[in-house]
Amino acid sequence: MHVVELRFECFDNTTITAAEKAINGLLEAYRANGQVLGREFAVAFNEGDFKVRLLMPEKSSLAKRYNSPWVNAALAELTTAKLLAPREKYIGQDINSEVSSSDKPSWQLLYTSYVHMCSPIRNGDTLQPIPLYQLPATFNGDHKRVIRWQTEWQACDELQMAAATKAEFAALEELTSTKSDLFRRGWDIRGRVEFQTKIPTYYYLYRVGGDSLAAEKERPCPRCGNQEWLLDEPLLDMFHFRCDECRIVSNISWDHL
Template identity: 75%
Template sequence: MFVTELRFDCYADTTVSLAEKAINNLLEAWRANGQVMGREFAVALHEGSFRVRLLLPETQSLANRFNSPWAKQALHALADAKLLAPREKLLGQDINSEISCEESPSWQLLYTSYVHMCSPLRSGDSLLPIPLYRIPATFNGDHKQLIRWQTEWQACDELQMASATAAEFAALHELSDTSSDLFRRGWDLRGRIEYLTKIPTYYYLYRVGGESRKAETQRGCPRCGSKDWRQAEPILDLFHFKCDHCRIVSNLSWDFQ
C-alpha cells in the first residue's frame, strides 16, 4: 500500500465545521469503496489549508474512474464548503503493509483478521489483497456492506484473541459457525462477488478447538458434510480444507498446528 497526503485549499471564507463535514464525507465515501484504508483520518488545519494523510491500496486509487456515485457527489459538495478539489502528493510505499494483487486470480476468497487493514478480498493464487474498487460495486454503488462486514469480523477476531471476557465465546461463534449471522452475511456477499466477477469466490471459516488432531483431520465440511474437502497439502500454507461445492476454505484447528 501507499501513503499519500491530500491538501484542501479554501477559495473563500468558510468555517471549520463546514470544511470538516465536507472533507469527512469524502473520506467516508472513499473508504466505503475501498479506495482508502483504515477507520480514522486525522485532518489538520495548517496555514489556511486542510491536510490529511491516507493509506491507499495503489498509487492511483483516488483516480476519478474509480470513484463511486457517493464519492463523485462528495467531491462536488466540497464547493459548498468553499473548498477546492484536493491536491494529492504521493509520499511513497508503506513499509508495514502488503502490496495489492495486480493480476486477475483464478479464484479468490474473503479473508481478513484484526491486524489487517487491507482489502478483505484476496487472490486465491497469492493471498494478496484485491482492491475493491477494481470489481463491480457489490450494493448501492460501492462496497460499504462488505467493509462493514470486515469491520465486524475484525472486532470479533480481536475479542476472541484477547480471551479476557465471556464475549470471547460469542465472538468465536460468529467467526467459526456456519449458523452465525456474520457467516450468513459474509457468505452472501461472497456469492454476490462471484456473480459480479465470474471468478470462483470462497469464504474463510475460522477454526479453533476440536477434540483431537485425528478427529480434526477427519472432520467434514460444516455445510454439506463432505470429507473430500481435506487437502493433501495446505493451500498457501494456511488452508487445509477447501469445499468447492460450498465455496468454503478453512484451517486445521489452531489448537493442533
C-alpha cells in the same frame, strides 16, 4: 500500500464546521469504496489549508475512473463548503503493509483478521488483497457492506484473541459457525462477488478447538457434510480444507498445528 497527502484549499470564506463536514464526507466515501484504508483520519488545519495523510491500496487509488457515485457527490460538496478539489502529494510506499494484487486470480476468497486494514477480497493464488474499487460495486454503488462485514469480523477476532471476557465465546461462535449472522452475511457477499466477477470466490471459515489432530482431519464440511474436503497439501500454507460445493476454505484447528 501507498501513502498520500491530500491538501484542501479554501477559495472563499468558510467555517471549520462546513469544511470538516465536507472533508470527512469525502474520506468516508473513499473508504466505503475501498480507495482509502483505515477507520480514522487525522485532518489538520494550518495556515488556511486542511491536510490529511491516507493509506491507499495503489498509487492510482484516487483516480477518477474508480470513483463511486457517493465519491463524486462528496467531491461536489467541497464546492459548497468553499473548498477546492484536493491536491495530491505522493509520500511513498508503506513498508509495513501488503502489496495489492495486480494479476487476475484463478480464484478468490473472503479473508481478513483484526490486524489487517487491506481489502478482505484476496487473490486465491497469492493471498494478496484485491482493491475493492477494482471489482464491480457489490451493493448500492460501492462496497460499504463489505467494509462493514470486515469491521464486524475483525471486532470478533480481536475479542477472541484477547480471551479476557465471556464475550470471547460469542465472538468465536460468529467466526466459526456456518449458522452465525457473520457467516451468513459474508457468504452472501462472497456469492455476489463471484456472480459479478465470474471468478470462483470462497469464504474463509476460522477454526479453533477440537479434540485432536486426528479428529480434525476427519471432520466434514460444516455446511454440507462433505467428507472429502481435506486437501493433500494446504493451500497457501494456511487452508487445509476446501469444499467446492459450499465455496468454503478452512484450517485445521490452530490448537493442533
